[in-house]
Amino acid sequence: MRLYSMPSSGNSYKVRLLLSLLGRDVQTVDVEYQTQALDSAKAEGHMPFGKAPVLELDDGRLLPESNAILCWLGEGTDFIPADPFHRAEMLSWMFWEQNQHEGVVAVRAALQYYPHRRAQATPERMAALLESGHALLQIMDDHLSSREWLVGGAVSLADICLYGYTHTAGERGGFDMARFPAVNGWLARVAALPGYKGLTA
Template sequence: MRLYSMPSSGNSYKVRLLLSLLARDCQIHDVEYLSPALDAARLAGRLPFGKAPVLELDDGRLLPESNAILCFLGEGTDYAPVDPVLRAEMLGWMFWEQNQHEGTIAVRAALQFYPHRRAQATPERMAELLGRGHANLQVMENRLAGRDWLVGEAPSLADICLYGYTHTAGPRGGFNMARFPAVNRWLARVAALPGYRGLEA
């Protein structure tokens, strides 16, 4: 398999993280923002939605979208619950991550991290994203208070999915992570999983 991966992106990172946790062999092809490699992958038709990550299977089929890739890789592993209710809860968190969490946590970080986006980081927008992001982190805090994982009694794809952008929410996004002790304990548990790799590893 080959993963078209944006090194700085949390969406690409969560796929690399799951591959590492599962000890799956995969060729990583870096396609960073504004790079010739990204342009070449688009021109070659390797990015169906125009962005990374995309997993290219051995038979040439292309799987775009990070959470869809997680579901494919996680099928039949301990990271995908067999119980239908737990699986639905897991998917619910993964849908929420893309629908709510990423639009605040990842966007605020991107406006600060990527030079070509800083012009969009108006004080009004940054303040609005900070407030909404803290509210989303509080949703996670409430869920993780008194429990180790987002779903069930073991780590699932929901944890891998939400770890991607949450673990850099403080340094990249400027969120006050001291307000969320249960989230911080959860971050440490994910980082202690066998096979864990960091964003820049």
């Protein structure tokens, strides 16, 4: 398999993380923002939706979208709960991550981290994203205050999915992570999983 991955992106990282936790080998093609590699991958038809990550299967089929890739890779593993309700609950967190969490937590980090986006980081927008992000992180903290993992009693794709942007929310996004002790404990549990690799590993 070949993974078209943006090294700095949480969406790409969550796929690399799951691959590492599963002990699966993959050829990685780095396609960072504003690089020739990204332009070439698009021109050659490797990015159906115009963005990373994309997993190219051994037979040449292309699978875009990080959470779809997680579901494909997780099939038949313990990262997808056997219980139907827990499985649906896992998916609800994954949908929430893309629909709510990523559009705030990841966006605020991107406006600060990527030079070509800093012009969009107006004080008003950054303040609004900070307030919204803290509210979203509080939802996670409340949920995790009485459990170790987001779904059921074991790590699932929901945890891998939300770890991608949450673990850099303080460093890159400027969120006050000291306010979320349950989230911090959960972050530490993910980082302690066998096979774990960090964003820059």
